[in-house]
Amino acid sequence: MIDLTHLAAEEENPLIPPIPELVVGLIAFAIVFIFLAKKLLPNINRVLEERRAAIEGGMEKAEAAQAEAQQVLEDYRTQLAEARHEAARLRQEAQEQGAALxxxxxxxxxxxxxxxxxxxxxxxxxxxxxxxxxxxxxVGRLATELAGKLVGESLEDFARQSRTIDRFLDELEAKAADPTTAEAGR
Structure with a gap:
């Protein structure tokens, strides 16, 4: 008996399934595969397509936002350059006004x-x-007094005194104005 069991055990290989189980397994696999291919695979493809579209749309939006940001940056740089030019012009005008002032x-x-x-x-x-x-x-008063003392009579007459003084001062001025006479008198 030992030989029979041993022979029966050798005929049944545990790694190779029996043919009816193999056929049932292949049919079950085919049913599951067809079910997955017909029902689940389109849903998976649809979800993947939606995600791909969303990602591409997001990338397009990101590219559009980046282009808009670049345009805003260029506008900002242009305005900054204009502001610098305006500031330089105002500074120049202020310097000119300051110089004029x-x-x-x-x-x-x-x-x-x-x-x-x-x-x-x-x-x-x-x-x-x-x-x-x-x-x-x-000088006239002193000259009159001195002349009066020299002459010995009073020269109190104002008109005469004034004429005498004027004549004396005119002579002094004439001598002072004439350099030849002033040098000769020395």
Whole structure:
């Protein structure tokens, strides 16, 4: 008996299934494969297609957004360049206005200085004339007193005194104005 069981065990190989099980398994596999191919595979393909479309649409949107961002960046750079040019123009105008204002202030200062100098010269001339007049009167009075003491009579007559003083001062001025006479008198 041992030999029979051993022979029967050798005839049945555990790795090779029996033919009826193999046929049933192949039929079940074919049914599942057909079911998956007809029902599940189209759904999977549809979902994959939707995902692919969504990804492509997202990529297109991303590319559009990137192009728009690039356009906005270019616009920003253009506006920035225009703003810099405008700032440079305004700075140049301010410098020109400043230079014009400085020139105007210098001219005004020069005009005021000239007015002050002219007023100073006029005041000096007026003071000189007044000092000359006062000196002339003092010299005339002293000369009259001295002449009166030398002559021995009073020269109190004002008209005569004035004429004498004027004549004396005119002679002094003439001598001072004539350089040859002034040098000869030395």
């Amino acid at each position: 400085i020139a105007e202030m210098r001219a005004e200062g020069q005009r005021q200085r000239e007015e002050i100098i002219a007023a100073g010269h006029a005041q000096i001339e007026a003071d000189r004339k007044q000092a000359a007049q006062t000196l002339r009167q003092d």
